[in-house]
Structure formats: C-alpha cells, structure tokens
Amino acid sequence: MLKNRIIPCLDVKNGRVVKGINFVELKDAGDPVEQAKIYSDGGADEICFLDITASNENRDTIIDIVRKTAKECFVPLTVGGGVRTIQNITDLLLAGADKVSINTAAVKDVNFVREASKKFGSQCIVVAIDAKKVSDGKWEVFTHGGRNKTKIDAVEFAKQVEANGAGEILLTSMDRDGTKSGYDVELLKTITDSTNIPVIASGGVGTLDHLCDGIVKGGASAVLAASIFHYGEYKIKEAKEYLNSKNVSVRL
C-alpha cells in the first residue's frame, strides 16, 4: 500500500535557513544542509527547500545548497522558489534536486508547465498553488507569496496544470499559512476530488491532528509542514507514530 508522505519544508533565504530547527546539538542552526540531514535521518519521506531569496543574483546559493544536500540525503529533494525558466530547472536538477516546484511562472503561462514536463518528465514537475478563499466554495490563485491576486479560480487552475503535465500539486492555503489553525480541509478536498494527480497539503499545521486531517479529510497524498518541525515541537518520527496510531499508513 502506498504510504502517505511527511515532508518537512525548509525556508532558505540567502543560503540560510529562516525559522530553523532550534536544536541544541546543531552546530550551525542556519545551515540548510545540516538541517536537511537531520530530517532525512529522522525519517522524512522527502525534503523540500523553498528559496525565498528576493534577488536573482543569489540563485547560485540555492544551487550550491542543493548540491551539498543531495550528496548526503538519499530521499527525494524538492526545490521551489524563483523557478522561472527551463534553465533554472536544468540547474536545480543537475545539482541533485529530484523535483522542482513552479509557482508564479506557472500562473503567468501554463505552457511553461507543459514545456517543463515534456522536457524533464512529469515526475519532477510540481506546481505550487497558493489559494485564498474568496467566497463559499471558491478559491482564487495568488502569486508572489500571496501578495498578488490573479482572478484565476484555484480549482480550474489545478485541473489545467494537471492537463499540462504537472506530476503533483503543492497546495497552500494562504488563509491558513502561518496561523497554526490547520489546513483548509475544504479547499484540499475540493482540489483532490477534482484532480487525478497527487496533492501535497500545505499551510496552517499546528498540531499532529492537522496532519491527520489533511490526509483523512482532505484526501492529500502528502503533508508538508514547516514550523512544527523547525521548532522541535514534534519530531518526524513522533508525527509518523501518531498518524500510524490513527490508522493512517506511513513509512515507519
């Protein structure tokens, strides 16, 4: 049976982890490579780097981090943030990323998703959708970290990226992100029901029950979380054992 994945996400800015794990044993709490290794050793099913570096000049920094991480972590590595061109994807994959996550560039032109999945295969193209509720049962796609409205319906857009070859959808609720009040389960359920590709739930995790809800109620294939793992509130292993106790199948 296919297991539900737990994916810790590390936000990286100018080569340093923002909101990193606060473990005393860490030599350098800002080192993304070291943190990724801790997650991977702790049983993470996949690791996600989100590059939130504002400027383009620093793109080489994330490449270097990916290169170092890929030499030490032997679980899938997904990298997102600022992926705008085929060259960006090539650079990340050559550095050792297994998947790239495309956000704004996919919204700007969905053909980019098609071009990328044709060139590299659907298996490594994740489309990150940031959605915000606009009315009952309606969500709109936002870009630029939730700052810009697009007037695009999130459900329609999800179907569209699937049709254009996306292998997975990373769905973040902008209403819930950072609130620790749980995933937007209704949004998740709507998207997982309307698409046939795996959906990764993101945005709002504060407790282990939230992870459970994302999978059981939302229908997500994987759950992504940042802060509950970063601050050491829960270890990956605890999260998995908890899910297992709730009859959610995970890789133990």
Place this chain on the structure above:
Amino acid sequence: MNVTIVDYQSGNISSVINSFTEVAKGKVNLEVTSDIKKIKSSDKIVLPGQGSFKSCVDSLNSINGLVETLKEFTMTNKKPLLGICVGLQMFADVGYEEAETKGLGWISGKVSKIDNQKGKFKLPHIGWNEIEIQKESKIFKDIKNKSHMYFVHSYQFIPEDKSVISSTTDYSSKIVCSVEKDNLFGTQFHPEKSDKIGLKIIDNFLKL
C-alpha cells in the same frame, strides 16, 4: 572493479550518481559516460532512465553504437546490468508511453499504463510503497520483505515470463517492481532515493 553509469541524456541522473558515489567510495571505480569504449571495458553497468519510455529509447538510439554495445555486454558477455525505472522498462519488447515504441527486447513483455481504476488511484504512483519479494534476488540480500522503496512512475513493465519477477508492489494491482533474469537486474523503484535500504540494494549490486 569498474562500474559505468550510462549517461545518455535521459534526464536527471544526478541522484543516481550521488548515491552510487556514496556506496562506491574507495571500493569501486565509478564512471559516468556514454563512451562506448569505456562501457565495453566495464565490469558492470547501471542504466538509469527518466522521462518517457519513448524519449529514453530515442536518446539511447541517438548515440551511435550504444544499443549494440549494451546488447553485447548483457546478452553475449553476460555481465551484470542494473536498469532503474525507465532503465528497467526498456528491457521490454515494446512500450506504449507517448507512442508505441520498440524497446531493447531483452526480457519479453510490454510496458503499459497503470490502470488507475477510473481515478481511484492517483497517477503518477509517487511515494513510498512496500515491496513484496517474489523470489530470491541477489540484489535483495539482507533486504527484508515489505521494505519501503520510493516510486515515481505511471507505467509498468509486464513481462511474459512471470518467473523473472523478483518483487511486486500493491498499487491498483500487483505491479512488477523488480526483475532478475540471469545477469539482468531491474528496479521500477528508485534505490538511489530509497534511503539507507536503497543504498543497501546498490551495495548488493556493486558486490555481485
């Protein structure tokens, strides 16, 4: 010992290189190349493959003499080769991804899309799934039954002779996830991304 990872521009092989490099450290001389001479003089070959069946076969064919060299290596000289993902799928006679495409024909069978049972099963089959060992395989030495491996694929290899199947996994039906036939080894899952247990499989292959 010289082991060659065949680099035929089949997409992203960085992870394969990284994991083999990690396991091979100080023990095995690892080459990543499409150089025919180097491939001929290798003791073992790793054939990765990402993207579609068609694009991988096309890439193999685009390198002059490569397919013949691989055939001689495996079929005549009977030296070990490990195919990973589409690398395994290409052992088949024919594949149906994108368009009907002739495979290498080393193990009779076809590669067709996983039946998603009208959307009940999401495709690609992405993530960790348990393998059910069907027969003893040299690359499964010290690998427990129901170990978790990492998968990313939408197509499956269906061999005619079921005795080549060394393990299956459950996703909509029993999917073939590894084969062993004489000196030919193949995994549908990605040992290079399957954590320590995956590295163990790589180690087993390198120790053959």
